[in-house]
Amino acid sequence: MAVADTTTRALLSPAVGIDRSIRWARIRKRLVIGVPAAIVVLLFAACFLGPYVLPLPSPTGGDVLNSSRPPGTPGHPLGTDVNGNDVLSRLLHGGQASLIVAIAVNAVGLFIGGVIGALSAYLGGKADTIIMRGLDVLIAFPSLVLTIAIAQVLGPSLPNTILALSAFSIPGVARVARSSTLRVTSMPFVQAAALGGSPWWRTLLFHIAPNVLPQLLNFAMLGMGIVIVTEGALSFLGLGIPAPAPSWGNMIYEGQQSLSATPLLVLWPSLALLLAVLSFNLLGENVRDEMSGR
Amino acid sequence: MLRLIARRVLVAIPLLLAISVLVFVLLEAMPGDPARNQAGMDATEEEVEAVRRSMGLDRPAYERYFSWLFGALTGDLGRSSVSGLPVAQLLAERSPVTFELVFLAFVISLGIALPVAMLAARKPGGVFDRIVMVGAMTLLAVPNYVLALLLVIVFAVTLRMLPSIGFTPIEMGLWLNLQSVILPTLAMAIPLGCFYARFLRGDLVEQMNSADYVDTARAKGLGPWRILWQHAFRNSSFGLLTIVGLNVGALVGGTVIIEQIFAMPGLGQLMLQGVGARDTAVVQICVFIFAAVAVFANLFVDVMYAVLDPRIRYGGR
Amino acid sequence: MTGVGEEPPVVLRVDDLRVTFTRGGREIHAVNGLSYTVRRGRMLAIIGESGSGKSVSVRALMGLLPPSAVVEGSAVLGEEQLVGRTDKAMRAIRGRDVSMVFQDPARSLNPTMSVGAQIVEAVRAHRPLPKREAAARAVELLKLVRLSAPERRFHEYPHQLSGGMRQRVMIAIALAADPKVLIADEATTALDVTTQAQIMELLVDLQERLGTAIIMISHDLGLAASYADEVLVMYAGRAVEHAPTSTLFGNVRMPYTAALLGAIPQLTTPSHSQLTVIGGHPPDLGALPEGCAFRERCPRATEKCIERPPLEEHEPQHAYACWHPVDQRAGDVLSPLSTGDEAVKEEVR
Amino acid sequence: MTDSGTPLLKVSGLVQEYVTRGAGGQKAGVVHAVSDVSFELREGETLGIVGETGSGKSTLARAIIQVERAKAGSVQFQGRELTTMSPRELVSVHRDMQMVYQDPFGSLNPRWRIEDVVAEPLRGHTDMTKAERVARVAELLDLVGLDAARYRDRRPMELSGGQAQRVAIARAIALNPKLIICDEAISSLDVLIQAQVLNLFEKLRDELGVAYLFIAHDLATVKQVSDRVAVMHLGQLAEFSPADALYAHPRHPYTRALLDSVPVLDVVTGAVRRPRPLQGEPPSPLHPPSGCRFRTRCPIAQDVCASVEPALRDTGDGQLASCHFPLGVEAPRPAAVGAAA
Amino acid sequence: SGGGPAPSDSGGEVGEPQRGGEITVLLDAGYSGGWATGLDPATSNGTGANLPQNAAIFGGLFTLEADDDGSNARIEPNQAESYEWQDDGLKLVVTLREGIEFSDGTPFNAEAVLWNWIRELSSGSTGAPVLDLNTSLEPPELSQEFMDSLWAALPADVDRDAVMGRLGAIRVVDDLTIEMNFNSVNGAFVNGLPTANLNLIASPTAYAELGADQFKVTPIGAGPFVVELNRQSERLELVRNENYFKDGRPYLDALNFQSVAGDQVMYQTLLSGQGDVVEGLSAVTLINEARNNPQVEVHPGAPTSPYVVQLYTRKEPFDDIRARQAIYHATDFAAIQEGLFGGEGDLSQSFTASGGLFYTPEIEGYPEYDLDKAKALVEELGGLEVELGTTDIVTARSVTTALQTQWEKAGIDVTIDSKPLGDVITKFTSGDWESMLQTAGAWDPAAGIGVQVRFGSTSPFSGTPLPEGATSTADAIAKGLRSPLDELLVQAVATVDEAERKAAYTEVAEVIAKEAYGPFGVAFSPAQVVRKGVHGPGLTTPIPALAVNTGVLYDRVWVEQ
Numbered sequence A: 001m002a003v004a005d006t007t008t009r010a011l012l013s014p015a016v017g018i019d020r021s022i023r024w025a026r027i028r029k030r031l032v033i034g035v036p037a038a039i040v041v042l043l044f045a046a047c048f049l050g051p052y053v054l055p056l057p058s059p060t061g062g063d064v065l066n067s068s069r070p071p072g073t074p075g076h077p078l079g080t081d082v083n084g085n086d087v088l089s090r091l092l093h094g095g096q097a098s099l100i101v102a103i104a105v106n107a108v109g110l111f112i113g114g115v116i117g118a119l120s121a122y123l124g125g126k127a128d129t130i131i132m133r134g135l136d137v138l139i140a141f142p143s144l145v146l147t148i149a150i151a152q153v154l155g156p157s158l159p160n161t162i163l164a165l166s167a168f169s170i171p172g173v174a175r176v177a178r179s180s181t182l183r184v185t186s187m188p189f190v191q192a193a194a195l196g197g198s199p200w201w202r203t204l205l206f207h208i209a210p211n212v213l214p215q216l217l218n219f220a221m222l223g224m225g226i227v228i229v230t231e232g233a234l235s236f237l238g239l240g241i242p243a244p245a246p247s248w249g250n251m252i253y254e255g256q257q258s259l260s261a262t263p264l265l266v267l268w269p270s271l272a273l274l275l276a277v278l279s280f281n282l283l284g285e286n287v288r289d290e291m292s293g294r
Numbered sequence B: 001m002l003r004l005i006a007r008r009v010l011v012a013i014p015l016l017l018a019i020s021v022l023v024f025v026l027l028e029a030m031p032g033d034p035a036r037n038q039a040g041m042d043a044t045e046e047e048v049e050a051v052r053r054s055m056g057l058d059r060p061a062y063e064r065y066f067s068w069l070f071g072a073l074t075g076d077l078g079r080s081s082v083s084g085l086p087v088a089q090l091l092a093e094r095s096p097v098t099f100e101l102v103f104l105a106f107v108i109s110l111g112i113a114l115p116v117a118m119l120a121a122r123k124p125g126g127v128f129d130r131i132v133m134v135g136a137m138t139l140l141a142v143p144n145y146v147l148a149l150l151l152v153i154v155f156a157v158t159l160r161m162l163p164s165i166g167f168t169p170i171e172m173g174l175w176l177n178l179q180s181v182i183l184p185t186l187a188m189a190i191p192l193g194c195f196y197a198r199f200l201r202g203d204l205v206e207q208m209n210s211a212d213y214v215d216t217a218r219a220k221g222l223g224p225w226r227i228l229w230q231h232a233f234r235n236s237s238f239g240l241l242t243i244v245g246l247n248v249g250a251l252v253g254g255t256v257i258i259e260q261i262f263a264m265p266g267l268g269q270l271m272l273q274g275v276g277a278r279d280t281a282v283v284q285i286c287v288f289i290f291a292a293v294a295v296f297a298n299l300f301v302d303v304m305y306a307v308l309d310p311r312i313r314y315g316g317r
Numbered sequence C: 001m002t003g004v005g006e007e008p009p010v011v012l013r014v015d016d017l018r019v020t021f022t023r024g025g026r027e028i029h030a031v032n033g034l035s036y037t038v039r040r041g042r043m044l045a046i047i048g049e050s051g052s053g054k055s056v057s058v059r060a061l062m063g064l065l066p067p068s069a070v071v072e073g074s075a076v077l078g079e080e081q082l083v084g085r086t087d088k089a090m091r092a093i094r095g096r097d098v099s100m101v102f103q104d105p106a107r108s109l110n111p112t113m114s115v116g117a118q119i120v121e122a123v124r125a126h127r128p129l130p131k132r133e134a135a136a137r138a139v140e141l142l143k144l145v146r147l148s149a150p151e152r153r154f155h156e157y158p159h160q161l162s163g164g165m166r167q168r169v170m171i172a173i174a175l176a177a178d179p180k181v182l183i184a185d186e187a188t189t190a191l192d193v194t195t196q197a198q199i200m201e202l203l204v205d206l207q208e209r210l211g212t213a214i215i216m217i218s219h220d221l222g223l224a225a226s227y228a229d230e231v232l233v234m235y236a237g238r239a240v241e242h243a244p245t246s247t248l249f250g251n252v253r254m255p256y257t258a259a260l261l262g263a264i265p266q267l268t269t270p271s272h273s274q275l276t277v278i279g280g281h282p283p284d285l286g287a288l289p290e291g292c293a294f295r296e297r298c299p300r301a302t303e304k305c306i307e308r309p310p311l312e313e314h315e316p317q318h319a320y321a322c323w324h325p326v327d328q329r330a331g332d333v334l335s336p337l338s339t340g341d342e343a344v345k346e347e348v349r
Numbered sequence D: 001m002t003d004s005g006t007p008l009l010k011v012s013g014l015v016q017e018y019v020t021r022g023a024g025g026q027k028a029g030v031v032h033a034v035s036d037v038s039f040e041l042r043e044g045e046t047l048g049i050v051g052e053t054g055s056g057k058s059t060l061a062r063a064i065i066q067v068e069r070a071k072a073g074s075v076q077f078q079g080r081e082l083t084t085m086s087p088r089e090l091v092s093v094h095r096d097m098q099m100v101y102q103d104p105f106g107s108l109n110p111r112w113r114i115e116d117v118v119a120e121p122l123r124g125h126t127d128m129t130k131a132e133r134v135a136r137v138a139e140l141l142d143l144v145g146l147d148a149a150r151y152r153d154r155r156p157m158e159l160s161g162g163q164a165q166r167v168a169i170a171r172a173i174a175l176n177p178k179l180i181i182c183d184e185a186i187s188s189l190d191v192l193i194q195a196q197v198l199n200l201f202e203k204l205r206d207e208l209g210v211a212y213l214f215i216a217h218d219l220a221t222v223k224q225v226s227d228r229v230a231v232m233h234l235g236q237l238a239e240f241s242p243a244d245a246l247y248a249h250p251r252h253p254y255t256r257a258l259l260d261s262v263p264v265l266d267v268v269t270g271a272v273r274r275p276r277p278l279q280g281e282p283p284s285p286l287h288p289p290s291g292c293r294f295r296t297r298c299p300i301a302q303d304v305c306a307s308v309e310p311a312l313r314d315t316g317d318g319q320l321a322s323c324h325f326p327l328g329v330e331a332p333r334p335a336a337v338g339a340a341a
Numbered sequence E: 001s002g003g004g005p006a007p008s009d010s011g012g013e014v015g016e017p018q019r020g021g022e023i024t025v026l027l028d029a030g031y032s033g034g035w036a037t038g039l040d041p042a043t044s045n046g047t048g049a050n051l052p053q054n055a056a057i058f059g060g061l062f063t064l065e066a067d068d069d070g071s072n073a074r075i076e077p078n079q080a081e082s083y084e085w086q087d088d089g090l091k092l093v094v095t096l097r098e099g100i101e102f103s104d105g106t107p108f109n110a111e112a113v114l115w116n117w118i119r120e121l122s123s124g125s126t127g128a129p130v131l132d133l134n135t136s137l138e139p140p141e142l143s144q145e146f147m148d149s150l151w152a153a154l155p156a157d158v159d160r161d162a163v164m165g166r167l168g169a170i171r172v173v174d175d176l177t178i179e180m181n182f183n184s185v186n187g188a189f190v191n192g193l194p195t196a197n198l199n200l201i202a203s204p205t206a207y208a209e210l211g212a213d214q215f216k217v218t219p220i221g222a223g224p225f226v227v228e229l230n231r232q233s234e235r236l237e238l239v240r241n242e243n244y245f246k247d248g249r250p251y252l253d254a255l256n257f258q259s260v261a262g263d264q265v266m267y268q269t270l271l272s273g274q275g276d277v278v279e280g281l282s283a284v285t286l287i288n289e290a291r292n293n294p295q296v297e298v299h300p301g302a303p304t305s306p307y308v309v310q311l312y313t314r315k316e317p318f319d320d321i322r323a324r325q326a327i328y329h330a331t332d333f334a335a336i337q338e339g340l341f342g343g344e345g346d347l348s349q350s351f352t353a354s355g356g357l358f359y360t361p362e363i364e365g366y367p368e369y370d371l372d373k374a375k376a377l378v379e380e381l382g383g384l385e386v387e388l389g390t391t392d393i394v395t396a397r398s399v400t401t402a403l404q405t406q407w408e409k410a411g412i413d414v415t416i417d418s419k420p421l422g423d424v425i426t427k428f429t430s431g432d433w434e435s436m437l438q439t440a441g442a443w444d445p446a447a448g449i450g451v452q453v454r455f456g457s458t459s460p461f462s463g464t465p466l467p468e469g470a471t472s473t474a475d476a477i478a479k480g481l482r483s484p485l486d487e488l489l490v491q492a493v494a495t496v497d498e499a500e501r502k503a504a505y506t507e508v509a510e511v512i513a514k515e516a517y518g519p520f521g522v523a524f525s526p527a528q529v530v531r532k533g534v535h536g537p538g539l540t541t542p543i544p545a546l547a548v549n550t551g552v553l554y555d556r557v558w559v560e561q
């Protein structure tokens, strides 16, 4: 009678891994999380420590007389851009901005969206209906337009970019949070907690949240890439992180304006972005698969 | 079924109203003075005031909102403050372009996603599966504006197979029309298709591995493709539908950038120009249409659920 | 129930069946040399604890195990060897020669297809009938499983049926191509007692009418005893006791079977009577101990049990694998561990 | 029914209904999950509840423990009315009324350590110090037969089903409750484990004097633990009798049918009795039959059964049944007796 | 004028013009490629930007022409035969060419010009020039038919008295002669004409037939081409005007304008063969890239408008001249020219460049680049924090970035604020700015967004101090107050004598330098990039930009067949 196991497992595991043969499996298992995790750590180290450890020039305030140098120029391993700024330095500093935006947006989305979604599910009834209708409006609203509007109203800057992008990460998170909260609250252990005399906030904090969070975190991991890309799209519309401060997004945007002349200026940030998105996605998915494999 | 549709439409109305209010508020909050924009760089204060009056901007915001709403409901969408043309006429010119783009992007993305996901799910962990899934993830990470430019460089500049910009209306020939929309459509459809493919493949594999009715189907002696299509996919299609519904908003919004790159005279461009010039009448209706498309797409998804899922169609026992 | 006149012909002969999974670099021996035969029109019940390899052993016959499973040994159905076939070759056999009814009828039917379509699909999987004829055959099958208003049910969807009706549909699907052997893997576990009895009744009836051999898997000793002709008790992937039903329950010899019997509440005993309990866990199939697998939980175990007892017919038609069989007729019960409390504490080694 | 003082639990006229919604959310019908159920439970007594799936057993349990408020009726526990209590007041009630669920893993938070799981009610309902709690948890784990030292730091996923269910029981008895509601508490366990847990319940009953509301599908299991048994059918009590009497001579044809559906194996002789299946499909809870809800499947139904709903009444020997023609009772109409015989 | 532009890369012999063929011209959607307000010269707000379209449809009374090397730029009558200033520069008499017809066959005569001019001055277009007309003259007797047609073509709420006043000032002398009477001398009027809507004459008959809305879309002029299809701000398709008044012209059978977003896409489209000409490619990297591409030719324009960093003197920090001087001294445009523009273009210390009128490369008293001085000044000020605004265009962004770097070397703390044009306008008009990178001047400094707009005290786009006694711009206008610089600017146009004007402008430049109102920098004109085989004045030979973009003479553009 494996009935019990299946229901519980279903809660904890949205996906079931496929059986793979050979004893690769164990090594694979470690690699599958280890490699993307290592890349993520490396990316963060490169972007947040690199600029202080490596002998790199400032990402801005380059010498115009030294502009558009090809990669391999002494002192500029990846060359310089039109403004004479060191591309490698911009890439690493830009990574800081992009990663900060990605993390901050997801953190804000996770927190606000999570709280909204969880409350909506937990309160249920009218409150749930009202909150969900409100989210419907946000979801139906073309996100890019909303972002443009917010960015226009507030003006481009790093914090405002974060704010604007959060606006459209919130409803998504809220939905996921709501549905998984609903699932968790229907679990008997939540009922048992009430019978055990736990006040609602304790239940929410210690029973529901720890079981909802992994799902949200995985969702957020997948969202990282989207945020970094969208930040670039904002640059495309003249918003986003204001020049000359670099971000991968605005580097790609600026580069693409003369793509055929200087394709490398697009290539570098695109590769960085690709690497980040790939490893975040892989990490998110594999961690989820792992958790479900338990 | 009709009742279901009617109900959903009723729910959509307050939603759309709320959206129109939200757009209005956002436009109000944006910095910049439409009257000044309209009057031009060297107009005097009096001229600007006159323009303001003639645009009706001296009235309070709620009054303007209601007169807009009333106008919209009675079929009068007002005139663009930039071109002075009736908004209805602009919409008539622009919407076909955007709708064609969005529609084709959907068709193509699903057209990519379905076979790819099926082939991948046929042998999970196989060579094809791995290649395709890594490829899909990679393409997903490429911003659509970069993808657009790359497509143009390859297909328009290097191979000269397709036009790099512009839109040929369908009246000038279907083939010419398709040629003009294929690159922008691909730029939108490829990332989307990758997304769908990944999602669908995951869902299919899960169905194939753990769904009991898949076991039943295998026990009947059915072939793998039939099981994949008839059993796994049918049940995966609900999840896919949900994702598709949720995506419409993003996709329609995404035309803003794609239309700009490909010089497509669509709603996205119109809206972007409108935002720049604080052309309230135009922006209001563009955003509204975008939102309405998303709302109705979700309505359509709900109806599709009912069509596809007998549990909804025939109710519970 | 058995042994009246000529024995019907053997339709399925399973010989030294072994199934091994590889998971995380570890080999899991789910089935370890299982042998039995099934005769036409007879019912074999396989019983045992959860994880004893019941489902795996029958799924191996159907080729329904995941690719990570390695199946060895032999299973001959009619003329055909089932072990070692490719999936494609297996497809021709599934449904036609051997078919299967699963535990949960609510989940074993595709919710998006009408009942009729799912039966038609099964009919046409092995016989290229035109659609109309296949549909007629499907309705016939629905009648065969005694579903009320078969013409109407044909167009209904699984969610519109009750649990019992769904299981009847599953049986109809399983019978679509006149299989020689029907496997019912806990086909009634998820149903109410009332429905369970109806479904069992139906199976027995079909078995008699169509001559289909049935392998029935169950936890429920009473159910097995009521319907099966033969019972096979599995433990840790092996058969530990195997005999015609009356022989087996008439005098249970294997301590494990006795433990199962003792642990089950009976309608005939008074309330609040103590159940006999044995502690411990079934062994880890990844690291099976030497000797008798039940040894560590067995109250009768001795040094001798470190050597594995073979499954042998110690008595006519009564095979068991034990050095120290119980003799129920002699009043043996599974003391001394009657309350199980101490056993509970022994549980984890 | 009872002659002692205030019963531990007194349920009267309990009604619970659910509105089901079809496509697009329109009302499709009302499920009469529990219809006018009344009974009493004494201290230290075990009441078994059996019935087919969907007969309202779980709903009844939920309405008693107030995780879902009933539509109508009253639930008195130790003389206190629960249905009108505020959630805050209910907290104190839950000290004495606990629940054990079907899915042992689902009822334990997978991210908590066993020790914290068991200590939760202690933290919620008492002001024990940490050290006291630790000691009590050890005591409780010991009581349910788990070695505290070995298990306290594990997480639920590292336990077997039986062990997990014991943890859930330890949690339920942590506050020495007067009543434990077990909703299919052993159904998901393996046969051998079931026996262990059943024995544990018995032991706790003896040692702590707990009363149980024991819900299960399996009639034999219910019989094993119960003093009295309630048979539910489509939201109603079909029969409510002392356990041994009910199994020996059921009064309601439905009880009879249930018993007949169970195969009986004599462990000693190996003799079996094959089930005698009930004919017909269970009716839909959305549209229960008029009159007696069992009449569509009842072998002895008469015309009156379709028009008059039978009330739950004493048919002698303290056996209550809601049937116009209770079995084994000298009935006014010989036809009915003949049919039952 | 001064040093010629860099030689074109065309090489090879250019043969005789050939007739026939069709080209597509790519226009930047953000500027000339946007004609959302339509092409009716009286109501269009984009006359200045939509030079290419207007040149093709209307041709123009006058055109700006230059020698093949871009030098000797001059105004030439086109549909007009000649013009003459009379009454000491208070009356302009324009004579039209004989025998011109609109493309609908109706005559192009003085009455048509009058009808157009009155409309263009009275329809509320932001492109209408502000003229000091002598409206005190009694309007002559005009035919009822004409008056009806005029009133019908004017907005319903038009100020009828003003119109009558204009009818007094602008008069038909005879069928081919029309005169315009001014209150004050306007020496820049004719030079400004080619970018003004007054230069464009449309068919009154066609207007009456088509109606206002349709006329915006398919206007009828007497230019070399006729509109066949017009999708506003997207694509304009024109075919040869068979009625064109110049024999054998235009050379092309058809001409298309396509609006495209951004330099990269324009360039790509050209390479993909979907366009033949990019009018105005400004991204330097792409221009360099194009130079290396054998399929296309790059023709740099004759630069007229230098970059200027406007400083807002009416509030902190630039109300202090030391802060402004610090900016001057910290700015090294020579390095920017070298680094960003590959040494192309001119360096200028005033508001014009080599292609323009009155070019003086060196201005006396101009505070030149001197980092030490800048540092000293900043130190004296106790630090300097500046917001530097710019319009969101690639090249402008690069320049601001470079400026930021240079200024920071002098200890000036800079934040860059780059915004779309609309938002920049808003910033200007609300006075919410400190410094702004813009371009100043035009071929004639008084034309277009010229020196008056950037430095006149009452212009909303200027940061120079208000006249003494004025509390706001409006106040200054109301009281008729002028700053000394305003006086000089007025002087510079209050004569038709070129030498006098040049002297006045030199003085203006000196005042700006002395007061340090804003450093001037590189004058770089966007390049025309054409497919090999396309020729024409303004495309393959430079013509100075009248205001912002070059006026290509499309009736003389031809392609090798």
Ligand SMILES: Nc1ncnc2c1ncn2[C@@H]1O[C@H](COP(=O)(O)OP(=O)(O)OP(=O)(O)O)[C@@H](O)[C@H]1O
Pocket: A001, A002, A019, C021, C022, C023, C028, C030, C048, C049, C050, C051, C052, C053, C054, C055, C056, C057, C066, C068, C285
């Ligand atoms: N795909 C698999 N990979 C690895 N091990 C497996 C797999 N399927 C089954 N097993 C293992 O094989 C053993 C036998 O499983 P099986 O399902 O046959 O048991 P069962 O007797 O049918 O039990 P139940 O009564 O719970 O259905 C179990 O220990 C199980 O863990």
Ligand SMILES: Nc1ncnc2c1ncn2[C@@H]1O[C@H](COP(=O)(O)OP(=O)(O)OP(=O)(O)O)[C@@H](O)[C@H]1O
Pocket: D018, D019, D020, D031, D032, D033, D051, D052, D053, D054, D055, D056, D057, D058, D059, D060, D217, D285
């Ligand atoms: N939340 C709910 N909403 C709607 N209907 C419900 C709900 N909960 C229970 N029901 C319905 O009420 C009836 C009684 O359900 P309940 O779960 O109490 O039955 P049960 O006797 O516990 O069955 P089982 O033996 O399957 O657990 C069923 O028909 C069920 O479908």
Ligand SMILES: [Mg+2]
Pocket: C054, C055, C056, C185
């Ligand atoms: Mg099994």
Ligand SMILES: [Mg+2]
Pocket: D057, D058, D059, D183
């Ligand atoms: Mg229940």
